[in-house]
Amino acid sequence: MKKKLNILFVTAEMTPFAKTGGLADVAGSLPKALAELGHDVRVVMPKYRLIKGDFEYIADFPVQLDQSVETCIIRKTEVPYKLKGRKKGLKVYFTDSYRLFDRDGIYGHFDDGERYVFFCKAVLEMLPAIGFKPDVIHCNDWHTGPICLLLREKYTDDKRYNRISTLYTIHNLEYQGHFSSHIINLLNCSYDIFDPEKAEFYGMFNFMKTGLVYSDAISTVSRVYAEEIKTQQYGERLEGLLQRRSEDLYGILNGLDYDKFDPETDKLIEKNFNVSSTGDKKLNKAALQKEMGLPCRDVPLFGLISRLSGQKGLNLVIDRIDEMLSKDIQFVLLGTGDEYYHVRFREITQRYPGKIAIHLGFNPQLAQRIYAGSDMFLMPSRFEPCGLGQLISLRYGTIPVVRATGGLAETITDYSGDPENGNGFSFADFSADAMMDAINRAIHVYVNDPGEWERIVIRAMKQDFSWNSSALKYDELYRHIIDKRING
Ligand code: ADP
Numbered sequence: 447m448k449k450k451l452n453i454l455f456v457t458a459e460m461t462p463f464a465k466t467g468g469l470a471d472v473a474g475s476l477p478k479a480l481a482e483l484g485h486d487v488r489v490v491m492p493k494y495r496l497i498k499g500d501f502e503y504i505a506d507f508p509v510q511l512d513q514s515v516e517t518c519i520i521r522k523t524e525v526p527y528k529l530k531g532r533k534k535g536l537k538v539y540f541t542d543s544y545r546l547f548d549r550d551g552i553y554g555h556f557d558d559g560e561r562y563v564f565f566c567k568a569v570l571e572m573l574p575a576i577g578f579k580p581d582v583i584h585c586n587d588w589h590t591g592p593i594c595l596l597l598r599e600k601y602t603d604d605k606r607y608n609r610i611s612t613l614y615t616i617h618n619l620e621y622q623g624h625f626s627s628h629i630i631n632l633l634n635c636s637y638d639i640f641d642p643e644k645a646e647f648y649g650m651f652n653f654m655k656t657g658l659v660y661s662d663a664i665s666t667v668s669r670v671y672a673e674e675i676k677t678q679q680y681g682e683r684l685e686g687l688l689q690r691r692s693e694d695l696y697g698i699l700n701g702l703d704y705d706k707f708d709p710e711t712d713k714l715i716e717k718n719f720n721v722s723s724t725g726d727k728k729l730n731k732a733a734l735q736k737e738m739g740l741p742c743r744d745v746p747l748f749g750l751i752s753r754l755s756g757q758k759g760l761n762l763v764i765d766r767i768d769e770m771l772s773k774d775i776q777f778v779l780l781g782t783g784d785e786y787y788h789v790r791f792r793e794i795t796q797r798y799p800g801k802i803a804i805h806l807g808f809n810p811q812l813a814q815r816i817y818a819g820s821d822m823f824l825m826p827s828r829f830e831p832c833g834l835g836q837l838i839s840l841r842y843g844t845i846p847v848v849r850a851t852g853g854l855a856e857t858i859t860d861y862s863g864d865p866e867n868g869n870g871f872s873f874a875d876f877s878a879d880a881m882m883d884a885i886n887r888a889i890h891v892y893v894n895d896p897g898e899w900e901r902i903v904i905r906a907m908k909q910d911f912s913w914n915s916s917a918l919k920y921d922e923l924y925r926h927i928i929d930k931r932i933n934g
Contacts, residue, residue: 451924453480453487454580456569458562458589460489460538462525463497464552465810467753468700468834469587469617472667475703476920478527478536479913483921488578492547492565493540499523501540505575509543509567511560512631516543518568520575528705539576541568559625562653563632566592574606582611582924588623590614591657592633595645598660599635611927613920614661616654618831619675619682620757623653648683658687662927665696665920667832668853672697680829696923699856700832701913702841707817709842709907714814721907724843724900727818734819737812738778738803746775746892748885749820749844751813751835754783754791754806759826759849765878767794767802775889777802778816780809817842822888826873826881830854836870837911843903846870847888849881857911861902862887869906 459465461474477487493501501521508515519542524535541547546561555561570593573579585593594612601607627640629651640646645656658664666672672695674680676688688695705711710720716733719726728744735742752758763770764787771777771794779791779802791804805812817823823839825848832853836846840857848854850872861868871888873880892899 448925451485451581451921451928452579453477453485453924454569454573454578454583455480455487455489455586456583456590456593457489457491457586458565459552460491463491463538464494466552466808467618468667468832471703471834472617472700473586474525475701475706475913476917478525478703479701479917480920481527481534481536482529483917485921488537488539488576488580490539490541490569490572492561493521493542494552495548495550496552497540504539505572507571507575509564509571510634511564511567512634516545516564518543518564518571520568520572522576539572541565541572543568559623559629559651559653560632562589562623563592563629566590566596567633569593570596570601570607579606580610581928582613584920584924585612585614585657585661587615587617588621588653588657591623591653591655591660593657594660595635595639595656596633599639609932611924611931612661612663613923613927614657614664616658616664616666616675616831618757619654619666619680619684620829622647622655622682622684624650625653627651629653655684655687658684658691662931663694663696663923664688664691665698665923667698667700668856669697669699670855671829671831671852674829674852696919698916698919698923699853699911700834700837701916702834702837702911704841704912707838707841709818712814712818714811715818716815719818719843721843721904724903724907727843727903730815730819731821732819734778734815735776737815738805740776740778740803741800743776746822746889747820748775748777748822748824748847749780749816749839750778750824751780751816752783752825754781754787756784757828757830759828759876759881760787762826762876762878762881763824764790764794766882767798769882770885771798771801773889775801778820779804780807780812780816782806782808817844820844821892822847822871822885824885825849825854826876827851827854828876833857840869840906840909840911843907845888845899845902845906847884848872849876850874851876861891867905868902869909
């Protein structure tokens with residue numbers, strides 16, 4: 447039997463506690479899938495003010511930041527999950543600091559650099575306090591990069607730490623955490639690390655880069671994105687480094703929590719349905735139309751749920767919104783983000799009442815009803831490391847219309863190119879023309895061939911994008927890097 451591993455999963459967000467995007471969903475589901483394989487998995491994240499609960503006090507200790515000392519309090523809770531039908535609890539630890547984290551929101555504070563240095567140091571200092579000896583620390587996105595650096599620059603002589611392997615996962619290369627070199631003081635490291643081969647990046651300290659340089663292996667959330675980020679187009683100026691680390695760079699597709707996202711049991715939607723009762727999707731559609739103030743008509747209903755940022759290709763939608771809405775379709779948008787998009791979509795909604803309805807905010811409950819009630823789901827992303835929206839849509843029989851990039855290219859097979867296996871509609875060029883062509887192809891099948899549409903819906907719902915196979919790939923990768931560190 448394979449040895450069970452001790453895995454520490456480090457993240458800045460995790461459902462159900464704090465979420466701005468897909469990282470939270472991954473953190474909320476991958477550790478459970480790994481625990482189901484028999485591993486001892488613990489998660490650690492910052493305690494933001496918005497996280498409420500009566501958590502168990504575990505320990506407190508000082509964390510040194512340059513010349514000053516900040517107190518860290520560790521609290522713990524358990525998130526329930528099922529293992530072979532039996533109820534279990536996933537241990538989640540919170541690092542708490544009144545000065546740095548007891549504030550509104552998650553990111554976007556002037557001192558985010560200092561906040562996440564504190565987090566990284568607290569995570570490492572916490573290990574003896576909670577009595578956990580990880581075989582591997584799995585770091586995620588820029589907030590956690592310095593953990594990889596600290597282990598190799600500060601803890602090499604410490605037996606409790608120097609056998610720990612690190613995996614660093616990129617969920618989005620665009621957000622790198624650039625701060626001035628004062629971060630080196632906060633890390634209490636020597637300025638030797640302010641070197642282009644290490645943490646320096648165009649005169650700044652780059653958190654993401656520390657993860658990429660110092661980790662034992664790097665992964666990202668789809669095979670296609672793992673290839674794309676080695677190119678200038680997608681590499682965000684780190685493509686050279688990623689090319690150099692190519693042998694240690696892996697692409698493992700995100701899975702979806704199939705218990706949470708299940709149209710058969712989802713309590714948030716109007717009418718539960720499964721692959722044998724796809725007709726009931728219509729009831730969810732009618733309920734969504736009513737909720738959003740759209741006329742209850744059987745016309746193609748497009749859903750879009752997204753952070754409103756440049757990455758998501760919303761400018762293509764805005765460019766062609768008049769053409770789109772001149773067709774007999776409806777459009778529901780849920781999102782929050784850049785003010786520019788809020789202004790534009792508000793203005794569009796005023797011009798097209800009864801055709802487009804928007805909700806500018808973060809609303810996971812409404813999101814479920816949009817996934818369940820829409821016919822198509824639009825994701826014209828400029829880049830998309832994995833994308834969860836298309837996976838949730840497939841599960842709810844809502845057909846994705848996507849730009850073929852990153853995880854979207856890996857999970858969506860274009861119906862027009864492959865009618866036997868198609869589970870969506872995709873386009874390659876990042877252009878409004880190409881997007882409109884895919885939208886038109888989807889509308890054409892929906893309107894002219896309902897029987898074929900139904901077959902696509904059923905095929906989409908039958909696909910398996912659960913964690914089953916991806917969790918095994920992480921298992922294999924952890925063992926590989928542990929073996930490499932111990933046996934060289
Ligand atoms: P990203 O991580 O780039 O934001 P993903 O597609 O990987 O994109 O994940 C986005 C997740 O966040 C999905 O679960 C999506 O449903 C959810 N989401 C995005 N915007 C909102 C919103 N405004 N309200 C509720 N859920 C949202």
